[in-house]
Amino acid sequence: MAEMGMGKGVTAGKLASNVQKKLTRAQEKVMQKLGKADETRDVAFEEGVINFNKQYTEGSKLQKDLRAYLAAVQTMHESSKNLQECLSDMYEPEWYGKDDLDSIVEDTDVLWTDFHQKLVDNALISMDTYLGQFPDIKSRIAKRDRKLVDYDSARHNHSSTNKGKKGKDGASLLERATPVWAQGILSAHNIAQSNLSRNQAEDELERAQKVFEEINEDLQEELPSLWNSRVGFYISTFQSMSGFEENRKSFETELYYFLHRVQVTTMHDYAANDSDELEMKAGDIVLVVAFDNPEEQDEGWLMGMKQEDWIQNKQSSLKGVFPENFTSRL
Numbered sequence: 001m002a003e004m005g006m007g008k009g010v011t012a013g014k015l016a017s018n019v020q021k022k023l024t025r026a027q028e029k030v031m032q033k034l035g036k037a038d039e040t041r042d043v044a045f046e047e048g049v050i051n052f053n054k055q056y057t058e059g060s061k062l063q064k065d066l067r068a069y070l071a072a073v074q075t076m077h078e079s080s081k082n083l084q085e086c087l088s089d090m091y092e093p094e095w096y097g098k099d100d101l102d103s104i105v106e107d108t109d110v111l112w113t114d115f116h117q118k119l120v121d122n123a124l125i126s127m128d129t130y131l132g133q134f135p136d137i138k139s140r141i142a143k144r145d146r147k148l149v150d151y152d153s154a155r156h157n158h159s160s161t162n163k164g165k166k167g168k169d170g171a172s173l174l175e176r177a178t179p180v181w182a183q184g185i186l187s188a189h190n191i192a193q194s195n196l197s198r199n200q201a202e203d204e205l206e207r208a209q210k211v212f213e214e215i216n217e218d219l220q221e222e223l224p225s226l227w228n229s230r231v232g233f234y235i236s237t238f239q240s241m242s243g244f245e246e247n248r249k250s251f252e253t254e255l256y257y258f259l260h261r262v263q264v265t266t267m268h269d270y271a272a273n274d275s276d277e278l279e280m281k282a283g284d285i286v287l288v289v290a291f292d293n294p295e296e297q298d299e300g301w302l303m304g305m306k307q308e309d310w311i312q313n314k315q316s317s318l319k320g321v322f323p324e325n326f327t328s329r330l
Helices: 004-031 044-092 098-132 136-164 167-176 180-260 307-316
Strands: 263-266 285-289 301-306 320-323 327-329
Touching: 004 136, 044 098, 044 136, 098 136, 098 180, 098 320, 136 180, 136 285, 285 307
Parallel strands: none
Antiparallel strands: 263 285, 263 327, 285 301, 301 320
16 A cells, blocks of 8 residues: 555656746747846757758648558449459450460469559558658657746746846845844845755756757757758669569560550552561551560661461461551551
């Protein structure tokens, strides 16, 4: 029971101390607002806090928009998957390129999954980590503000104590009422009390100043560094997202290429000038295929095989390059 009582006493004492601090701070702030007490100001730090709040707000908005973007990517993935599976089902097995189409549809699905995961790993998680440091810094900024009020209060108390002013009425009545033989003792007592008050005020000022300066120095270094870091972070994040998006789009281009350029008809006769070229007659239908190495494709030239040859020989059909301007899309 004794321990419980002591615990309650400590808790009550701590509570009383916190209440007293809040009252003292409130009183100090009122005095400062009324112009009866000067306030310590640091314009550079206040600008740093403005930048911090702006950075936190912008980062939080970006995080929210990024999550919405990821949700949209998931929705697009599902829609794309359903649409391409429908296309694959509708594409007749005997039509040219059925296996290629199925492979492209499967690879596109894998690519969407990879795209979403890379966005999570390289953008969202990075954003969450980046913003994770702000709440702690915000809490320390608020603590610094409280410690600054404590410091100003201790400074004003120290200044007031050192002035050694006495209440005129109370002091004079006590001195007149004191017998002559006791006035020396009273004077010594007053001096001792005054010295004690000054020492306590000085100790309080030193403690308040030390606590304030410790947290202030840390924030003075952190805030500018955090503010400057935003540029590199945003650039890195958007470059990664852009790279992933470009990779996904380039792969989807293969499907568009397959669907939109699968067949062309020859408008003019073309005599092959080299062993890798395809000889064509006007009216031939040519199945366009992708180059094995895209870097080998010259502008204005396509790779393909005659439809009649493919019907007869399938995968062993003769492939060759031909000028696009000799043909027309079907």
